[in-house]
Amino acid sequence: MSRLNLQLPGLELKNPIMPASGCFGFGREYAKLYDLSLLGAIMIKATTVETRKGNPTPRVAETSAGMLNAIGLQNPGIEKVMGEELKFLEDYDVPIIANVAGTEVADYVEVAERISKASNVKALELNISCPNVKCGGIQFGTDPSTAQQLTAAVKAVSSVPVYVKLSPNVTNIVDIAKAVEAGGADGITMINTLVGMRLDERTGKPVIANGTGGLSGPAIKPVAIRMVYDVYKAVNIPIIGMGGITCAQDVIDFMSAGASAVAVGTANFVDHFVCPTIIEELPGLLDVLQVEHISEIIGRSHR
Amino acid sequence: MIRQEKMTVILQKQIATNIFELTLQGQLVQDMTPGQFVHVKVSDTFEPLLRRPISIANVNKEKNQFTMIYRAEGRGTKFLATNREGQIVDVLGPLGNGFPVEAAEPGQTALLVGGGIGVPPLHELSKQLNARGVKTIHVLGFQSEDVCFYEEQFKVLGDTYFATVDGTKGTKGFVTTVFDQVKPEFDVFYSCGPLPMLRALEAYYPEKEGYLSFEERMGCGIGACFACVCDTTENYEKDYVKVCSDGPVFPKGVVAL
Numbered sequence: 001m002s003r004l005n006l007q008l009p010g011l012e013l014k015n016p017i018m019p020a021s022g023c024f025g026f027g028r029e030y031a032k033l034y035d036l037s038l039l040g041a042i043m044i045k046a047t048t049v050e051t052r053k054g055n056p057t058p059r060v061a062e063t064s065a066g067m068l069n070a071i072g073l074q075n076p077g078i079e080k081v082m083g084e085e086l087k088f089l090e091d092y093d094v095p096i097i098a099n100v101a102g103t104e105v106a107d108y109v110e111v112a113e114r115i116s117k118a119s120n121v122k123a124l125e126l127n128i129s130c131p132n133v134k135c136g137g138i139q140f141g142t143d144p145s146t147a148q149q150l151t152a153a154v155k156a157v158s159s160v161p162v163y164v165k166l167s168p169n170v171t172n173i174v175d176i177a178k179a180v181e182a183g184g185a186d187g188i189t190m191i192n193t194l195v196g197m198r199l200d201e202r203t204g205k206p207v208i209a210n211g212t213g214g215l216s217g218p219a220i221k222p223v224a225i226r227m228v229y230d231v232y233k234a235v236n237i238p239i240i241g242m243g244g245i246t247c248a249q250d251v252i253d254f255m256s257a258g259a260s261a262v263a264v265g266t267a268n269f270v271d272h273f274v275c276p277t278i279i280e281e282l283p284g285l286l287d288v289l290q291v292e293h294i295s296e297i298i299g300r301s302h303r
Numbered sequence: 304m305i306r307q308e309k310m311t312v313i314l315q316k317q318i319a320t321n322i323f324e325l326t327l328q329g330q331l332v333q334d335m336t337p338g339q340f341v342h343v344k345v346s347d348t349f350e351p352l353l354r355r356p357i358s359i360a361n362v363n364k365e366k367n368q369f370t371m372i373y374r375a376e377g378r379g380t381k382f383l384a385t386n387r388e389g390q391i392v393d394v395l396g397p398l399g400n401g402f403p404v405e406a407a408e409p410g411q412t413a414l415l416v417g418g419g420i421g422v423p424p425l426h427e428l429s430k431q432l433n434a435r436g437v438k439t440i441h442v443l444g445f446q447s448e449d450v451c452f453y454e455e456q457f458k459v460l461g462d463t464y465f466a467t468v469d470g471t472k473g474t475k476g477f478v479t480t481v482f483d484q485v486k487p488e489f490d491v492f493y494s495c496g497p498l499p500m501l502r503a504l505e506a507y508y509p510e511k512e513g514y515l516s517f518e519e520r521m522g523c524g525i526g527a528c529f530a531c532v533c534d535t536t537e538n539y540e541k542d543y544v545k546v547c548s549d550g551p552v553f554p555k556g557v558v559a560l
Binding site for chain 1: 305307344349350351352353354379395519520521522523524525526527528529530531532533542543548
């Protein structure tokens with residue numbers, strides 16, 4: 001019997017490990033390295049109504065135990081994502097969580113309505129937290145009532161459960177979490193990246209062409225853990241936790257704080273096999289903790 | 304096939320000011336072609352976090368060894384330069400699409416143009432072109448004599464000309480200054496180096512078939528993260544290309560320079 005399987009709204013997970021949106025493309029590249037069916041789920045790259053070109057380069061900059069990125073939601077648009085990318089992923093026995101982005105409510109609604117009808121899309125991840133686009137993204141994620149309204153609008157048209165991806169770039173993340181719960185969210189994914197900047201040593205100007213970028217990687221893990229910990233206490237919907245996960249122990253930490261599953265982001269760029277490695281190592285950690293099933297770990301910080 | 308492998312350091316040698324030659328041994332050597340690159344984890348901690356893309360300068364499949372030449376300039380490459388014989392380095396590769404050796408027919412002549420740390424991949428390319436019966440002419444540009452390397456290695460493969468910005472070695476000026484002087488006769492060109500050099504080369508030989516290798520900041524190195532995208536020229540079928548997985552080598556005229 002599996003010790004790692006979990007059920008979340010819309011999702012039958014073989015294990016709690018999934019690559020985070022934006023760090024895994026649409027799976028094609030990693031499919032050359034290992035069997036995607038090993039994964040609990042896949043959060044695909046943000047999809048918008050139209051093709052998006054993204055930001056000028058440089059788009060990434062390394063920082064202490066982390067990196068900044070400002071890709072700018074580059075994606076081929078919903079038609080190609082549905083016609084080509086999701087079709088490709090049908091070859092694998094893995095549920096897809098589609099990350100939905102837009103610049104206004106109507107965009108989100110259109111993408112959500114259409115993409116939620118794809119046979120392998122089992123849940124949506126509403127991206128109200130991208131820090132790298134001028135319009136949309138984070139503006140929906142920093143005001144509770146705006147976040148609630150957008151969640152409700154998407155929920156009304158979606159054929160699958162809706163998770164909302166929260167931004168850490170707010171005064172009180174718990175208020176946003178409660179608002180999206182009130183808007184009908186089936187779950188929360190958290191956290192997106194923290195807005196940051198790195199300067200060029202010689203010129204004193206930002207390294208990233210966009211000026212600012214989103215900070216990710218091990219450096220942000222304590223911030224993410226704290227936020228998952230606080231949000232878990234305040235809401236009754238499940239949390240998929242992320243932010244700096246690189247190993248099986250990090251997964252235990254996030255789930256202890258209250259996450260029901262986790263996503264691995266930046267670590268996929270460093271150790272391209274990190275997801276299957278973590279899945280392999282988790283049972284050993286459960287042994288150490290004298291726990292039979294991973295679900296027993298969820299929220300243990302609070303007990 | 305792309306592998307992630309713990310490779311063994313066979314030799315680490317400084318060959319010019321801040322320029323290091325590192326020879327590693329491991330199975331992934333078997334799949335290497337000239338112009339491809341490897342993505343190297345220089346430390347096993349989070350400092351620095353990301354891998355470093357480094358080109359392949361020399362491949363020895365019989366010994367299961369390859370050599371990379373890199374400039375120890377930033378945090379990561381300086382750390383890499385501390386590795387000694389017998390130590391282990393985590394390498395992902397080989398990555399990307401290399402130079403099409405078959406674009407030059409036996410009996411033809413290829414012009415290989417390199418700039419600075421763009422020179423190394425041309426060495427393995429030249430070896431393979433020569434093995435195929437293609438004559439090679441090398442024009443190599445550097446800042447100054449103290450950062451020049453591989454003179455002998457290139458000379459045994461074909462005519463080799465140097466250009467340095469300060470005139471301390473070869474012709475004073477740029478690779479184009481050498482073109483003006485030598486007026487090389489060739490059928491196809493291959494190049495790797497800084498953007499201004501690639502731009503000058505494309506403009507200099509508009510009628511010739513040519514292949515250019517690009518450099519860009521990378522994240523994942525396999526095409527998933529969209530960090531290293533480049534705009535393409537108007538007539539190209541796609542709006543953008545990814546340097547890591549669509550390149551790093553492109554036929555001339557694909558990437559907007």
